Amino acid sequence: MNKTDVLIIGAGPTGLFCAHQLGIIGLNCEIVDNLDKAGGQCIELYPDKPIYDIPAVPECTGEELTNNLLKQIKPFNIKFHLNERVEELKKNQNRWHVKTSGGVEFDVAAIVIAGGVGSFEPRKFPVKECEKFEGNSLFYSIKDKSIFKDKTISIFGGGDSALDWAIELSNASKVNLIHRRDGFSGAEASVQKVKELNEQGKLNLYTKYQMDTVLGDKNIKTVKIKHDEGEIKEIKSDYVLGFFWFNYATWSYFRLGIKY
Ligand SMILES: Cc1cc2nc3c(=O)[nH]c(=O)nc-3n(C[C@H](O)[C@H](O)[C@H](O)COP(=O)(O)OP(=O)(O)OC[C@H]3O[C@@H](n4cnc5c(N)ncnc54)[C@H](O)[C@@H]3O)c2cc1C
The missing domain is CATH 3.50.50.60 (FAD/NAD(P)-binding domain)
Structure with a gap:
């Protein structure tokens, strides 16, 4: 005792x-x-x-x-x-x-x-194909950011984690930030920073898009994202990160x- x-x-x-x-x-x-x-x-x-x-x-x-x-x-x-x-x-x-x-x-x-x-536990992508890549090229949290150096990363989400990571990783990686709405729930200063980086071509911002599917063999190669109005874009991606919220x-x- x-x-x-x-x-x-x-x-x-x-x-x-x-x-x-x-x-x-x-x-x-x-x-x-x-x-x-x-x-x-x-x-x-x-x-x-x-x-x-x-x-x-x-x-x-x-x-x-x-x-x-x-x-x-x-x-x-x-x-x-x-x-x-x-x-x-x-x-x-x-x-x-x-x-x-x-x-x-x-x-x-x-x-x-x-x-x-x-x-x-993290809220996950509702897309079935994501399960196959979870833990090797698709993550819901980051334990070691060095693996993303010089890679192309698609980050999904509009909260603080998505914004903070998009800003941080844009220093040494090519970052796509994809959010399903025009507005963000993260801190205003981070939203402004992300918009600035997008205008300077240091990050690609896609709003009103959501994950459609993820493609690859062992690792992810591309991600298809779908606009609210139905248009689909296929973007190159070595890694996918989902920062939605937690259950x-x-x-x-x-x-x-x-x-x-
Ligand atoms: C992805 C993410 C990013 C964040 N970024 C920021 C940020 O930039 N700035 C900021 O201010 N905040 C941030 N937060 C929030 C911040 O992490 C939390 O507010 C903070 O961790 C809360 O601390 P805590 O000690 O109260 O609880 P927790 O960190 O949740 O710790 C509680 C601990 O209690 C343990 N526990 C629970 N039940 C039991 C039990 N029955 N027996 C034994 N152990 C138990 C758990 O295992 C856990 O270790 C972020 C959160 C997340 C998820």
């Missing part, structure tokens, strides 16, 4: 910084996460993507943010329980009894639920997989 002051459920940025704040006020804590590493969405879904909205940090990647948060809590020697999913919380007089999927048990005075989106359940203990 692990006994401590506070148990933090979730080693994403919220859980990591919370551990720092607890350390500052002199409380001991341990952190449990069902992933095999700390960092939450930042490390699992976009380790290589640039982040621009952290106060006093003009730019960093998901991995750099995680590493810095870990560095910041190093003085507190916090114990991590990774690959463990919290499944049960029970009140035990003035304390809590917590149990994980792997049978690890905790007796703690307080719990911080920093479970973020809980379990998440999340609504917030509940159930989403976190916890019996309460």
Whole structure:
């Protein structure tokens, strides 16, 4: 039985910084996460993507943010329980009894639920042919951006991830950004930057187009995109990236997989 002051459920940025704040006020804590590493969405879904909205940090990647948060809590020697999913919380007089999927048990005075989106999975292209290329030339998140250097990439989506990656990859790759609408849901500054790059010929922007099909043998060779009015274009592509959003359940203990 692990006994401590506070148990933090979730080693994403919220859980990591919370551990720092607890350390500052002199409380001991341990952190449990069902992933095999700390960092939450930042490390699992976009380790290589640039982040621009952290106060006093003009730019960093998901991995750099995680590493810095870990560095910041190093003085507190916090114990991590990774690959463990919290499944049960029970009140035990003035304390809590917590149990994980792997049978690890905790007796703690307080719990911080920093479970973020809980379990998440990317929303995928509805086109059947995409499945064949998933993981080799079609991706829903980027783990290593160096594979795209000098390649042609078709990015689908109109949110922050699609825009941020289109801007970032246009430095060393030929980028097509394809979005089903004229308007974007991402930050206005990024929308303006994408439009600027399009006007300068550094990126090709296709709005009101959607994926029609993807063609190739082992790897993708071209992508067919279809305009709202029916026109079809076939564009060369070494890689296809889809950044739509994630399928999340609504917030509940159930989403976190916890019996309460
Ligand atoms: C593709 C993408 C790009 C993004 N880009 C940006 C950006 O540029 N700027 C920005 O500010 N934000 C961005 N975000 C959002 C940002 O990543 C999240 O707001 C942030 O990760 C939330 O942190 P968190 O610690 O609250 O939750 P999370 O990062 O979701 O971490 C929660 C952790 O809890 C764990 N967990 C959940 N349930 C349990 C359980 N029962 N037992 C054990 N562990 C559990 C999960 O495994 C996870 O590791 C982006 C998100 C995505 C998906």
